[in-house]
Amino acid sequence: xxxxxxxxxxxxxxxxxxxxxxxxxxxxxxxxTPKERVDLLAREVLDAVHATIRKHKVTYDEYNALKAWLIxxxxxxxxxxxxxxxxxxxxxxxxxEHREGNKGSIEGPYYVPDAPEQGATGSVPMREGxxxxxxxxxxxxxxxxxxxxxxxxxxxxxxDADGFxxxxxxxxxEWNLRGSFTLGADGAFEIHTVQPAPYxxxxxxxxxxxxxxxxxxxxxxxxxxxxxxxxxxxxxxAQLYFxxxxxxxxxxxxxxxxxxxxxxxxxxxEATVEYSFVLDPV
Ligand code: MBD
Ligand code: FE
Numbered sequence: 001x002x003x004x005x006x007x008x009x010x011x012x013x014x015x016x017x018x019x020x021x022x023x024x025x026x027x028x029x030x031x032x033t034p035k036e037r038v039d040l041l042a043r044e045v046l047d048a049v050h051a052t053i054r055k056h057k058v059t060y061d062e063y064n065a066l067k068a069w070l071i072x073x074x075x076x077x078x079x080x081x082x083x084x085x086x087x088x089x090x091x092x093x094x095x096x097e098h099r100e101g102n103k104g105s106i107e108g109p110y111y112v113p114d115a116p117e118q119g120a121t122g123s124v125p126m127r128e129g130x131x132x133x134x135x136x137x138x139x140x141x142x143x144x145x146x147x148x149x150x151x152x153x154x155x156x157x158x159x160d161a162d163g164f165x166x167x168x169x170x171x172x173x174e175w176n177l178r179g180s181f182t183l184g185a186d187g188a189f190e191i192h193t194v195q196p197a198p199y200x201x202x203x204x205x206x207x208x209x210x211x212x213x214x215x216x217x218x219x220x221x222x223x224x225x226x227x228x229x230x231x232x233x234x235x236x237x238a239q240l241y242f243x244x245x246x247x248x249x250x251x252x253x254x255x256x257x258x259x260x261x262x263x264x265x266x267x268x269x270e271a272t273v274e275y276s277f278v279l280d281p282v
Contacts, residue, residue, distance in 0.1 A: 072205075075206075081205075092104065107227075118191075121190040124192070134193075134195075137275065149231075155228075156179055201253075224240045232281055241262065
């Protein structure tokens, strides 16, 4: 993949599009959606568009504004950002509504598989003097019956104190603030990282244009992204949030759930937090 090298929406969008094409789109279940489902879903989405046009008497100027904007979303590479911010949360709710264990939250556009392994106790890779309050996070991964999950893996990724993700913004070491933690028989982990800052999605591209044109805001609360996996169990994708963040109640991506808000304890210039995961058997 080429890493576009400017901190612009178009550059991070191009990187997110490249990552999606490389990491996600080739698998069979994505390629081979049954004809009956495509027919049903495409027709119902188009019916909803047509009904909206009739209800609000959409004009040719508005139709052409939409067309120009959709073209720009593609040119900016912002389809992953647009879909993950405004659509994914409902897909995620539907996919996990049956779970007894953790319910989870959206993946978003900035996951990269195969982050460097740190063992059950360790730190995510970070720069000397990395910004943000140091955070020590302890917890366990168990099955719904309480059994600790030997060989479970916690993958953690998050933005830095300036709101940038490694591999999507320039001049950050490749795996900065991205790590994998594989657990032993006790299912326990201790992860060292830094507390991220509230995050604004890129405002200088097509998603920003929609936000400005509609009078919305671009903020997400500060968040840690995780994927938690274990043999014989459903993959959990989640995000964890911090209490008191003013955007916990109006996340632009609608991805906050009360069960996902941490309860960190200050300890001098640092903080500790306990949060554990329960996975559903397949
Ligand atoms: C993010 O960091 C994110 O988590 C989501 C869902 C969308 C945009 C940026
Ligand atoms: Fe994020």
